[in-house]
Amino acid sequence: LLQVRTADSPHPRFDLNNDASLVIDIPDALCERDKVKFTVHTKTTLSSFQKPEYSVQRQHEDFIWLHDTIVETEEYAGLIIPPAPPKPDFEGPREKMHKLGEGESSMTKEEYAKMKQELEKTVQVHEVFLQRLSSHPMFRKDRNFQIFLEYDQDLTVRRKNAKEMFGGFFKNMVKSADEVLISGVKEVDEFFEQEKNFLLDYSSKIKDATAKAEKMTRSHKNVADDYNHISGALNNTAADNNTAFKKHLEKCAEVFEKLRKVEDRMASDQELKLTELLRYYTRDIQAAKDLLYRRARALADYENSNKALDKARLKGKDVAQAEENQKQCLQKFDKLSESGKKELTSFKARRVVAFRKNLIEMTELEIKHAKVRRLKCYVYHYMFIRQCSGILI
Amino acid sequence: MSGSCGRIPPPFPDNEDQEAESDTRVLDSDEDDDDEGEDIFTGARSNPITPTSAPDEGDIFSEEGSYIRSDVHHATNGLHPDEEELDLFTEATVELTLTNTTSQGRREIIGPTASACNTTQVPNSILKPSIVTKTTEELEEEESGDQFELNIAVTNPEKIGDGMNAYMSYKVSTQTTLPMFLNKTFSVRRRFSDFLGLYEKISAKHSLLGCIIPPPPQKSVVGMTKVKVGKEDSSSAEFVEKRRAALERYLQRVVAHPSLLQDPDVREFLERDELPRAVNTQTLSGPGLLKMINRASDAVNKMTIKMNESDNWFESKLQEVENEEQLLRRLHAAVDSLVNHRKELCSNTAVFSKSVAMLGSVEENSALSRALSQLAEVEDKMEQLHQQQAFSDFFILAELLADYIRLLGAVRCCFEQRMKVWQRLQEAQSTLQKKREAEAKLLWANKPEKLQQAKDDINEVKLSTANDKHNTWESKVSQYERDFERVTCTVRKEVLRFEKEKARDFKQHIVKYLESLLHTQHRLVKCWEAFLPEAKAIA
Numbered sequence: 001l002l003q004v005r006t007a008d009s010p011h012p013r014f015d016l017n018n019d020a021s022l023v024i025d026i027p028d029a030l031c032e033r034d035k036v037k038f039t040v041h042t043k044t045t046l047s048s049f050q051k052p053e054y055s056v057q058r059q060h061e062d063f064i065w066l067h068d069t070i071v072e073t074e075e076y077a078g079l080i081i082p083p084a085p086p087k088p089d090f091e092g093p094r095e096k097m098h099k100l101g102e103g104e105s106s107m108t109k110e111e112y113a114k115m116k117q118e119l120e121k122t123v124q125v126h127e128v129f130l131q132r133l134s135s136h137p138m139f140r141k142d143r144n145f146q147i148f149l150e151y152d153q154d155l156t157v158r159r160k161n162a163k164e165m166f167g168g169f170f171k172n173m174v175k176s177a178d179e180v181l182i183s184g185v186k187e188v189d190e191f192f193e194q195e196k197n198f199l200l201d202y203s204s205k206i207k208d209a210t211a212k213a214e215k216m217t218r219s220h221k222n223v224a225d226d227y228n229h230i231s232g233a234l235n236n237t238a239a240d241n242n243t244a245f246k247k248h249l250e251k252c253a254e255v256f257e258k259l260r261k262v263e264d265r266m267a268s269d270q271e272l273k274l275t276e277l278l279r280y281y282t283r284d285i286q287a288a289k290d291l292l293y294r295r296a297r298a299l300a301d302y303e304n305s306n307k308a309l310d311k312a313r314l315k316g317k318d319v320a321q322a323e324e325n326q327k328q329c330l331q332k333f334d335k336l337s338e339s340g341k342k343e344l345t346s347f348k349a350r351r352v353v354a355f356r357k358n359l360i361e362m363t364e365l366e367i368k369h370a371k372v373r374r375l376k377c378y379v380y381h382y383m384f385i386r387q388c389s390g391i392l393i
Numbered sequence: 394m395s396g397s398c399g400r401i402p403p404p405f406p407d408n409e410d411q412e413a414e415s416d417t418r419v420l421d422s423d424e425d426d427d428d429e430g431e432d433i434f435t436g437a438r439s440n441p442i443t444p445t446s447a448p449d450e451g452d453i454f455s456e457e458g459s460y461i462r463s464d465v466h467h468a469t470n471g472l473h474p475d476e477e478e479l480d481l482f483t484e485a486t487v488e489l490t491l492t493n494t495t496s497q498g499r500r501e502i503i504g505p506t507a508s509a510c511n512t513t514q515v516p517n518s519i520l521k522p523s524i525v526t527k528t529t530e531e532l533e534e535e536e537s538g539d540q541f542e543l544n545i546a547v548t549n550p551e552k553i554g555d556g557m558n559a560y561m562s563y564k565v566s567t568q569t570t571l572p573m574f575l576n577k578t579f580s581v582r583r584r585f586s587d588f589l590g591l592y593e594k595i596s597a598k599h600s601l602l603g604c605i606i607p608p609p610p611q612k613s614v615v616g617m618t619k620v621k622v623g624k625e626d627s628s629s630a631e632f633v634e635k636r637r638a639a640l641e642r643y644l645q646r647v648v649a650h651p652s653l654l655q656d657p658d659v660r661e662f663l664e665r666d667e668l669p670r671a672v673n674t675q676t677l678s679g680p681g682l683l684k685m686i687n688r689a690s691d692a693v694n695k696m697t698i699k700m701n702e703s704d705n706w707f708e709s710k711l712q713e714v715e716n717e718e719q720l721l722r723r724l725h726a727a728v729d730s731l732v733n734h735r736k737e738l739c740s741n742t743a744v745f746s747k748s749v750a751m752l753g754s755v756e757e758n759s760a761l762s763r764a765l766s767q768l769a770e771v772e773d774k775m776e777q778l779h780q781q782q783a784f785s786d787f788f789i790l791a792e793l794l795a796d797y798i799r800l801l802g803a804v805r806c807c808f809e810q811r812m813k814v815w816q817r818l819q820e821a822q823s824t825l826q827k828k829r830e831a832e833a834k835l836l837w838a839n840k841p842e843k844l845q846q847a848k849d850d851i852n853e854v855k856l857s858t859a860n861d862k863h864n865t866w867e868s869k870v871s872q873y874e875r876d877f878e879r880v881t882c883t884v885r886k887e888v889l890r891f892e893k894e895k896a897r898d899f900k901q902h903i904v905k906y907l908e909s910l911l912h913t914q915h916r917l918v919k920c921w922e923a924f925l926p927e928a929k930a931i932a
Contacts, residue, residue: 219741
């Protein structure tokens, strides 16, 4: 059983609670076996809610359910849907957790710390998802969103029903979105043409940056692991030794063990702030592309309806129906274009704000931690000299 | 059988008191020791000379004033910059004396030493001057001007010639106050085979006496071929730097050895303008040397007859050496892994930096775009920091371990030498015994002529054969006994000196390594501090 109180988290999080009328946060999460239970806490002054404050337990699948219902809602087709939080990934540590439950082995401090870190990260993304919804004028009024925040029972039953209804229709379509955008309909609107080009380019570059950041973090963690091995080898060498050299080796092993933590922390810091930021925006860019895709589909539908109308007029059959269809398609397309423009414009602004905020926070964190590490290295250096000369034990 | 130097061999020296005493006594009785334990190279008096000093809580052997002799380049990419003679030595000898408990338990703490702590050259002293302490003895001696200095640097690698006949020539510079040299400052150019030739000469003369001969750097056909062929890439630059540093360390170890320093071949190597080209250095290639060393330990293992209690010391010491060598190999493998992962981190950071720059170029918002390209630059700087750290990882830690693995091999050779001398003594003694028995038989058989012959054979009476230098078996046995005594003393002294050196060396290197890490963190702080205003400027 692993519990994390995110209030104690050393890492500042995205906080999109701009409006005091609906404030959501995830104050803690519980990791039990292979399930994570998030405590979703809501404070609201909105009349649509029955109570001013709620605290409910939700699982990752509940968030996905909420996301999917929103995606499937026709009304929101012209909006950028906040990306679903990724599934909590505890692969390695998870097995350990299983074993823990069965009383087989104990977790090392490192493993515990890693799990805690993963848990903090996953809390962050789940929290942001909810805050994105709450800070949007349309989503915050969503019925299912309210149920998610209010309903004090398990949402499992609801989730099952929803699955039967929608069957993930839209999801399957989204897969080929890029191709439609790239090869598809000729764009008449300059704004959307530019947006399309920008988003496609940006999307591939941010995916690339995310992948490279992850690779960099992994090699940094390898460096940290090496310090661990060196420390072990030093201890082995010390154990076999019976001279004054032994003491030096032991001290050295201690220092290297500490250095491992230093390097590990360096790797984690960058990962938590920068890599997470990049990962998040990779998903968000995808959500923006999805909007463009839906609009492109609507445009395609409109053009098809035009063709159908022409056909109908030629044949002289079902003209009224075709006209109605065409009118609706145009309406839909116009609505999507209008709302899409607003959404994409505010997306730009939001992206800039988020990058700014996170880059500043990351930098401040890096500076703070680097100063601490610098001090630690200074102390290790000093202590090593003193201890070896027998001045300090 | 006598095998000691006329003293009781000490019990296994894990007790530091006894280590001190035995060392002193060994020195007193050792004929070969002519510098009385003064480490001329560093100019510091080593403690064995102070037999009256009661060792206190610290380990006095590792706590004497010491100077970091080898330089580790913290400058950007490690290629030794072309500098004036004087500057060379500020890099070559950073005076960082550690510790020190005097016999009275007093400690002197003074500020950074005047001469060598050149902060512009040694970036790791950015934050704070190195803590320096010296014993009162050392301070007194410095004032009295008794110290002799000898600093050696190997620099300025230059490729001479072209194609497969090309070779690297290195500048070997010496700065010294020792009277036995013609000048105070001088330099010569040497090539790799010259260093191997020096080793061969030293080895031929001193290894028989039981000295631990520092092994030369290894040959590398692959590395050199790249250089010869003229590849101007970073890997051949790295190879040359690695070799240059190894050659420097090699020479520094040679001159740190009191007997070797006195060797005229060493002096010639340092001073003479043109050296005759050393041939037959193939035998000294890495694998060749290794084979020789491995044969040494095999020979020793075959040695079953114990002489006296002092043999226990040698036997267990040898076992220690062998174990330590194995452990150091594993340690070296772990450090090697660190070096490689750090290099990976380096290249991954560079790649990431580029992708951030690309992202910045696509970004529409101009302030964010600029911030992202600044971030790319920060990551670029981090790549450089990682590069430097990898450099430190390698030159401070990995090469140190590699050197000591080979040095431990040289220590084993040293033990083999003693065994060879012992075997020779054994054989002579057994021959003498046989001849005595023959004499006794003849005595019983009452054959006077033959008896006389046998007696002559044994005794010190000279026989007529001209080539016979050791005329009789008895004198032979006496000679070999003396040889064995001497070798035993030397080996023991050498081993103790080596252990002292090793502890000191390791300590110094760890300190230096920690300094490099400190330096990296400091630069990191500066990097991020520079970026912060850029992040804040995003609008």
